Amino acid sequence: MWSPSCCQNVRTSGAHGSVRGNGKFRMYAWPFDVGPKRLHPAPIAIEALPPIDAVLITHDHYDHLDMRSVQRLAQRGAAFYVPLGIGAHLQAWGVAAGLYLGGATPLVLIQCTGLFESGDALRNALHDWKLPLFAIIGYRSYLNQETLPGDTCLVFTEPILDAWRVGYRFITAPSQLDEMRAHLTKCRTAGEPGVVLIAEGKA
Amino acid sequence: MSMQLRSAMRALHSARHDDDIVITTMGAAREWMILGPRDTDLVFVPSSMGQATSVALGLALAQPQRRVIVVNGDGSMLMNLGSLVSITAAAPANLVVILADNGVYEVTGSQATPGAAAGRAGGAAVDFAAMARACGFQSVHQFATSAEWTRAIKGVLSAAGPTFVALDVVSVPGTPGPRSPGPAAARAKAFMAAISEQ
Numbered sequence: 204m205w206s207p208s209c210c211q212n213v214r215t216s217g218a219h220g221s222v223r224g225n226g227k228f229r230m231y232a233w234p235f236d237v238g239p240k241r242l243h244p245a246p247i248a249i250e251a252l253p254p255i256d257a258v259l260i261t262h263d264h265y266d267h268l269d270m271r272s273v274q275r276l277a278q279r280g281a282a283f284y285v286p287l288g289i290g291a292h293l294q295a296w297g298v299a300a301g302l303y304l305g306g307a308t309p310l311v312l313i314q315c316t317g318l319f320e321s322g323d324a325l326r327n328a329l330h331d332w333k334l335p336l337f338a339i340i341g342y343r344s345y346l347n348q349e350t351l352p353g354d355t356c357l358v359f360t361e362p363i364l365d366a367w368r369v370g371y372r373f374i375t376a377p378s379q380l381d382e383m384r385a386h387l388t389k390c391r392t393a394g395e396p397g398v399v400l401i402a403e404g405k406a
Numbered sequence: 407m408s409m410q411l412r413s414a415m416r417a418l419h420s421a422r423h424d425d426d427i428v429i430t431t432m433g434a435a436r437e438w439m440i441l442g443p444r445d446t447d448l449v450f451v452p453s454s455m456g457q458a459t460s461v462a463l464g465l466a467l468a469q470p471q472r473r474v475i476v477v478n479g480d481g482s483m484l485m486n487l488g489s490l491v492s493i494t495a496a497a498p499a500n501l502v503v504i505l506a507d508n509g510v511y512e513v514t515g516s517q518a519t520p521g522a523a524a525g526r527a528g529g530a531a532v533d534f535a536a537m538a539r540a541c542g543f544q545s546v547h548q549f550a551t552s553a554e555w556t557r558a559i560k561g562v563l564s565a566a567g568p569t570f571v572a573l574d575v576v577s578v579p580g581t582p583g584p585r586s587p588g589p590a591a592a593r594a595k596a597f598m599a600a601i602s603e604q
Contacts, residue, residue, distance in 0.1 A: 294489050297457035301464020304448070304598055309464070327454030333591035 249275045296324035296336065303334050311338035314403075315360040325367055329396045337390055338398045339383075340364075345375070345402035364398060371398035408576040409552035411506055412437050417556040418477070418504070421563055425604055426473045427465055431458040432513055434477035434506050436584035445600035446472075449593070451586045456485030459503060463489065466498035469601065473500050473563070480507040481519050483534065493568050494542035501568045503543075505534055508575040513583030538570035545569040 295317065299309040313321070318340055328334050344354035364371050372386040383399045390397035415437040422428055428447040430438040435449045443449055448465075450458045462476035483505055493501060509522030509531065518525030521532035535548040545565040549555040555573060562571060587593070 294457070294460040294463075294486065294492055297454070297460025297486075297489070298464040298467075298492070300457070301461035301466075302468045303464070304461070304594060304601075305465040305468025306598065306602060307464075307468040323454040324457050324460075327452060327457065331452050331454075331590040332594045334594065 294324070295338075296321055296328050299336050300324075300328040300332065300334055303336060304332075309336065311336060312340075313338065314341040315343050315356050315363075315400075318363060319359065322367075325369075329367070329369065335390060335394045335396050337387055337396065340371075340398055340400050341403045342373075342400050343403050347404040360400070364400070369396055369398050371400050373400045373402070375402040407550040408508075408574045409550070409555060411508070411575045411578075412440075413552040414506065414555055414573050414575060415441060415477070417552065417559050418475070421559045422475065423473065426475055427469065427601065429458055429462050429465070429474070429476040431477065431482055432479040432584065433508070433581065434479065434504075436582070438477070439584065439587055445596065446604060448597055449584075449587055451584050452590060453482065456482040456489070458482060459486055459489040459493065462501060462503070463493050463496060463498065466501035467496060470498065470500055472601070473502065474498075475502040475504060475563070477504045477506060479512070480505060480509065480521055480534065481511040484519055484521050487537070490538060490541040490543070490570075497542075497544070498568055499544075499566045502563060502571065503538075503569065504571045504573065506573050506575045507534060508577035510577045510579075512577055512579075512581055516577055516579040535570065535572045538572075543568050543570040546571075548572040548574070550574045 295311045295313055299311050302309040318325075318338075328336055340360075342360055343356040344351050345357065348354055348357075370386075370390070372382050374380070374383050383401075386397055386399055411433055415434060418428070419438075419441045424444065425446065428438065428443070429450050430443075430447070431450045431453045435451050435453075438447070439449060448461070450461065456478075458476050458478050459482075462474050466474040490503075493503065507521075509524065510516040510518055520526065521534070523529075523531040535546050539546045545562070545567055547558070547562050547570070549558065549571070562569065
């Protein structure tokens with residue numbers, strides 16, 4: 204199903220076969236309830252959607268990331284997949300800890316620079332409260348240092364993960380995506396935290 | 407005018423609903439443990455440098471049918487001011503942030519916070535209620551006495567949120583910090599079991 208500008212509903216043949224694209228379900232095409240309206244109503248209400256396994260939010264422009272729609276989608280119990288940047292907006296580890304404690308299944312997406320900022324929140328959530336949070340972390344400059352020659356992210360990212368004792372898999376090519384899926388499945392099954400480190404190109 | 411933290415927390419203890427989630431940290435956690443938490447409460451000790459409001463936001467989003475009340479200190483609030491913006495961005499109507507503002511880092515020796523008048527090179531104390539209002543909290547309140555807070559609390563808690571309440575609280579130098587009521591991981595499991603049962 205195509206909802207102009209921002210949504211797709213993707214069905215697969217799996218038992219839980221529905222993935223919802225990023226969505227905005229309100230009448231206004233920006234964050235406030237005044238101003239430009241969308242040209243026609245959303246084709247389907249959130250409450251009328253079929254079972255949702257995952258919500259993908261591609262980026263944090265207000266015509267795609269609408270917090271009230273996100274709240275209503277969160278009530279459906281779906282996992283959220285969000286890109287770099289949004290995780291920081293959500294004070295990733297603390298909010299993820301609250302979501303997990305509340306019965307949801309969060310996924311943290313941050314860059315390694317966000318990891319460097321995460322220290323005490325990560326320690327507390329993963330090692331004090333022992334919450335099995337999972338994160339996908341972008342490894343800045345790993346594939347290309349053209350923008351930031353000598354980027355010290357290459358010096359500190361892996362030692363930081365080792366220091367916080369988080370089991371991680373390193374993904375440097377799309378051909379390894381099965382490894383990412385396997386690591387997520389393993390961690391979820393074992394109830395333990397985990398990280399997938401994704402090599403990035405230019406900063 | 408300021409109120410005793412104990413009396414402020416006693417008012418909350420009386421006014422909360424049975425199915426509310428109450429998250430407490432630092433001095434508020436110490437008082438809450440004395441007053442008696444319910445199974446659906448989270449005594450957030452050990453805490454992580456101001457993360458209580460972020461955890462509360464996650465819980466409010468994951469448990470929209472419950473009221474989530476977080477009692478934070480001003481020192482903790484200063485370490486995670488950005489969470490006020492994240493809370494109003496998500497705007498969970500079921501979230502209440504209560505700030506027990508005593509102007510000091512009490513558990514580390516009552517040093518003045520940089521938000522308190524005594525901790526600043528000049529000027530008045532930081533106005534947390536104004537800050538919350540500027541961030542977009544729907545319902546913002548400030549109370550200087552226990553009598554006012556006790557009189558207003560039911561209306562404040564039942565208003566559509568997100569709600570922010572600043573309480574002017576007396577600092578008591580030398581007051582011991584909270585002792586953890588037990589291993590955090592076991593308490594997390596018990597908490598999750600409690601909220602899934604009710």
